[in-house]
Amino acid sequence: MQASAYQNLLEKLSPAGVSLLAVSKTKTADEIRSLYDLGQRDFGENYVQELVEKQALLPGDIRWHFIGHLQTNKVKFIAPFVYMIQSVDSLKLLLEIDKHAAKNQRNIRCLLQMFIAREETKFGLNAAELDSLIFMVNENRMEGKFRHVLISGCMGMASLTDDQKQLRSEFNLLRSGFEKLKAGFPSDPVDTLSMGMSNDYSLAILEGSTMVRIGSLLFGERSVARK
Numbered sequence: 001m002q003a004s005a006y007q008n009l010l011e012k013l014s015p016a017g018v019s020l021l022a023v024s025k026t027k028t029a030d031e032i033r034s035l036y037d038l039g040q041r042d043f044g045e046n047y048v049q050e051l052v053e054k055q056a057l058l059p060g061d062i063r064w065h066f067i068g069h070l071q072t073n074k075v076k077f078i079a080p081f082v083y084m085i086q087s088v089d090s091l092k093l094l095l096e097i098d099k100h101a102a103k104n105q106r107n108i109r110c111l112l113q114m115f116i117a118r119e120e121t122k123f124g125l126n127a128a129e130l131d132s133l134i135f136m137v138n139e140n141r142m143e144g145k146f147r148h149v150l151i152s153g154c155m156g157m158a159s160l161t162d163d164q165k166q167l168r169s170e171f172n173l174l175r176s177g178f179e180k181l182k183a184g185f186p187s188d189p190v191d192t193l194s195m196g197m198s199n200d201y202s203l204a205i206l207e208g209s210t211m212v213r214i215g216s217l218l219f220g221e222r223s224v225a226r227k
């Protein structure tokens with residue numbers, strides 16, 4: 001990891017008020033530590049076991065974000081410490097997060113992941129599913145459920161393409177989901193629109209991103225291709 005890459009990135013993000021999530025999947029605790037020493041506190045991981053192992057080795061004031069596909073039976077392993085789960089794509093998963101957050105006597109910030117790309121392989125809710133999830137959570141809250149999840153915004157991954165028009169329209173779709181969440185959850189801290197990665201973050205910022213998730217631009221290319 002190069003300090004200059006980090007500083008350059010911050011110089012682009014800070015004036016726009018955009019926060020940086022350093023995506024540290026496949027990187028070692030030492031590599032994370034060197035970025036931490038430069039002041040970075042938000043780190044993102046995709047795999048539960050990898051996250052649990054690194055969390056145990058690193059300082060307690062790191063805010064860990066889970067950004068990979070999350071199975072309901074694994075929520076319990078990260079619930080004691082995770083700061084934000086960015087990949088919530090079903091009511092069932094949200095319910096499980098709520099349950100384990102309550103057990104740990106804490107609240108967990110959640111982003112709803114939307115499917116905005118062309119590639120079928122990516123996860124997330126479509127617009128209709130987002131609407132129904134907003135409705136269901138509000139219904140259930142009247143019965144006392146979902147009190148330990150803070151709906152904080154949404155996350156999405158755009159297509160792997162250089163087509164700027166396509167990318168902008170996908171980011172725009174995510175942004176409208178974000179606006180829907182603000183209206184749907186007036187009492188939650190809906191302040192995070194997590195969009196943009198190493199290849200497309202500049203466009204994401206133009207479309208209103210509040211948090212970019214950057215891996216390879218900070219740490220260099222990953223040797224193992226992992227999504």
Ligand SMILES: *Cc1c(COP(=O)(O)O)cnc(C)c1O
Nearest residue numbers: 023067197198213214215216227
């Ligand atoms: C790996 C990953 C990133 C970072 O990707 P880079 O292209 O290395 O910046 C961002 N978001 C998610 C969900 C990821 O899995």
